[in-house]
Amino acid sequence: MITGKNQIGYKQSAEGAKKYKTANPVTNSDNPTVFYEATQLEIDEACSLAAHAFSTYSKLPGVKRASFLNAIADEIEALGSDLITMYMQESGLPEGRAQGERGRMLGQLRMFAELVKNDTWRLPLLQDEGGNLKKTYIPLGPVVVFGASNFPLAFSTAGGDTASALAAGCPVIVKSHPMHAGTGEMVATAITKAAQKTAMPEGVFSNLNSSGKEVGEQLVKHKGIAAVGFTGSHHAGRALYNLAAARETPIPVFAEMGSINPVVITQQAISKRAGQIAETYTASITQGVGQFCTNPGLIITVKSEETTHFIEILAKHLEATPGGCMLHTRIQEGYEKSKNEIKAQESVSLKVVGSSSKPNHTTAALAVVDGTSFIANKTLHKEVFGPFSMVVLAEDKNELLNIINSLEGQLTATIIAEDSETIALQDITLALQSKVGRIIYNGVPTGVAVVDGMTHGGPYPASTDSRFTAVGNHSIMRWVRPFSFQDFPTALLPDYLK
Known part of the structure; x- marks a missing residue:
């Protein structure tokens, strides 16, 4: 059942006075559910929970994060045809496209689960020259993900940005796309169930509604946020990039902003x-x-x-x-x-x-x-x-x-x-x-395979950082930073560096 409420950690919330509905483009009419736009207090609560969750979630063994990701896929799959129906009502896209996109989303979640079962993806490096150095990659912190209008599943609530950030050890707050808020709520509910079933810290995931740009802007400016994932227009992506750069502590924005190919x-x-x-x-x-x-x-x-x-x-x-x-x-x-x-x-x-x-x-x-x-x-x-x-x-x-x-x-x-x-x-x-x-x-550009050899990104303005891809296992590197331990006691090192 769609409630129209925001998912903040393990609770649903509807404190705001601003409301909106999604639309069915085929019938050119509003869908019935009323959605409540998140307030500043709800944004603050989601960010606070995410920050607290990060201190625990970032240190979990990879096998536990893998279990969480697989549980998310299982819970989404359990939504069955109801999710497909909602997707079609809010996007006007056909059933075959909905099923294909759901399969892509589930595949991405399980792909990242397989990746983080062990810590080889962190590229651990042990070196004795120049001191006893151990280099690795550690997660950045809470990530805001903006749902994409043209991919209600594969690039939205539990899409590639969310899956890769969770895999890296970063809690995620999704700014749900207003065109498919019902689809987003169904997926968000599945993620929350998976988090509870696998004993993840509250705040590892939240989903906030918004009919305009205000909620997204407040999230990007919030001191509790460490990075941003965005798929959409150049105008919106550049605006978020500028906001992130203007913060007292600037944060990276990984925006994919379109292309004429x-x-x-x-x-x-x-x-x-x-x-x-x-x-x-x-x-x-x-x-x-x-x-x-x-x-x-x-x-x-x-x-x-x-x-x-x-x-x-x-x-x-x-x-x-x-x-x-x-x-x-x-x-x-x-x-x-x-x-x-x-x-x-x-x-x-x-x-x-x-x-x-x-x-x-x-x-x-x-x-x-x-x-x-x-x-x-x-x-x-x-x-x-x-x-x-x-x-x-x-x-x-x-x-x-x-x-x-x-x-x-x-x-x-x-x-x-x-x-x-x-x-x-x-x-x-x-x-x-x-x-x-x-x-x-001698091919066509349409069709982006979710494989390690794929680069989905490019020089500005196609994306804000051409060094990274938004698709495939390597997209996890957007949410981590290099880190070195020098001459450290073994007892204080992460297990995978001991």
Whole structure:
């Protein structure tokens, strides 16, 4: 049963006067539950409990934290179809997507449980030169995690940020996303049950409701918070980053803030398989109604007759692809606003308009612009969150490289080429490498595998710290810091360093 209350440690609380509801974007109507926004006193209580919990939780053996993480997965799994139903009511996403995302969330929890069963992940180093030194990694402290609008499960309440922070030994306070507060409460209840069953200290987890930005800002500024995990827009992520830097004691903000994910297509590839590429990229551009941070929002190639033909094929495929329901009215309105802003720019032509008469629904849009105009106009570099892509036409390879060099930091880049061109692609590869966290060859950027080889991050503004990934076991390193013991008595060392 959804109560609409905040989860603060082991109790539920609804002290605030500010209330709100989530919405069903498919029916374009409010869901029934009233949610209570957290007050300053409730925020203070959650942070105080987290700070007290940290002193105990951070010292627990890895096997106990692993037990907690596995218990969370078990409790979430026990929610069954009720969680799927709530997810669909609040996101408008289909059942298959809900089930897939739940599987990803459960997989992440169990993956981190396996990782921390022993302490090898801390990379313990023992060295006698320069003194008897023992180096390890220790947790930072309580972490605030912001739920993501486009992933109500995998990047939200018990998603990758929460799972990795708990695995590292950091208590977590989730700032629940207002679009899926009911889904968040169900998952938060499961986490709380798991914490109680495994005898975790109260305050190891809390879940706070918020309809706006105030609760998130108060959490980031709170002296009890040691780090922040965020997935969302550049505007919001940068605002949180600035708040954290302005504190008396600055704290790290690990924000993933979106990307236009450039795709470079060679002339040989277009000449040999224009139809196949157009079909493949139509599916990628429209997957999830374009609401992925790895959506291919930019296609860069050299102007030619073959390119013109490719654009025509791509446009026809996109026009023939049925539209879909976006996550929320605000997201659909934001998509239309961003698309119209691009359309209004000089030298831009919209080959596919993208619209729908159904509330909160839309279809794909495709724009085309010349390379010189793209380089000169930073408005064209902005992410359009939805089923949108822009083709940038370079005069030649030199201008194509200039286009790449004009780009801001991105999560991914893709090269579509023939294998016979590999030597000629070295300069393009090097140019892209300086701009992104991951390069794909003859594939699509959509689809982020939860494996150790995956880098989900990139140079600013794709993320606030390109040295880290938000996906895979290595994402745990965001929540720890290096620490050395010098000439220490064995009895005072952690067990794994004895």
